[in-house]
Amino acid sequence: MPDPAAGGRRRVYWDADCFLNYINGVAERLPDLDACLEAARKGEVLLMTSMLTIAEVAFAETEKARRALEINIEQKIAGLWQPPVTLVEFHQLIAVRAVALMRAAMTRGESLKPNDAIHLATAQHMGVGEFNTYDRKLLKYAAEVSFTIGPPMNFQRRLIE
Numbered sequence: 001m002p003d004p005a006a007g008g009r010r011r012v013y014w015d016a017d018c019f020l021n022y023i024n025g026v027a028e029r030l031p032d033l034d035a036c037l038e039a040a041r042k043g044e045v046l047l048m049t050s051m052l053t054i055a056e057v058a059f060a061e062t063e064k065a066r067r068a069l070e071i072n073i074e075q076k077i078a079g080l081w082q083p084p085v086t087l088v089e090f091h092q093l094i095a096v097r098a099v100a101l102m103r104a105a106m107t108r109g110e111s112l113k114p115n116d117a118i119h120l121a122t123a124q125h126m127g128v129g130e131f132n133t134y135d136r137k138l139l140k141y142a143a144e145v146s147f148t149i150g151p152p153m154n155f156q157r158r159l160i161e
Helices: 016-024 030-041 052-056 061-066 071-080 092-107 114-125 136-145 155-160
Strands: 010-014 045-050 085-088 130-132 148-150
Touching (some): 010 114, 016 030, 016 052, 016 071, 030 045, 045 052, 092 136, 114 136
């Protein structure tokens, strides 16, 4: 649903794993990732992520496997942190929200890692309607944060809805 506060665009948050799948060129995921990036370039969605993502997306799997850095991969990664991606600063309010999410998870016998909590808290702080991730263990937090959580699937079809 379009968000008047975002200039009529849907607010979509990408977890770091979306960027990693994009950088790694995961074939079955690229069409959906490309569609979301294209929608952001066209101004149809406001695509955002935490500054934390920059540190989490340090290298591609090919670089890790070979233990050798590639300038073209480094440039591709650096290019991600430009429009149409909006980077959200990490600050105390987001940290406090992240701690609350981790503490609530602990009372249910779950373990929410700090980076995951920071991503969820950042998305919550930014009032997104959708949180894209391939991390299935985060799906259970959708009711707590009041936005949908899941992979960026069928993105083009959902733009029409």
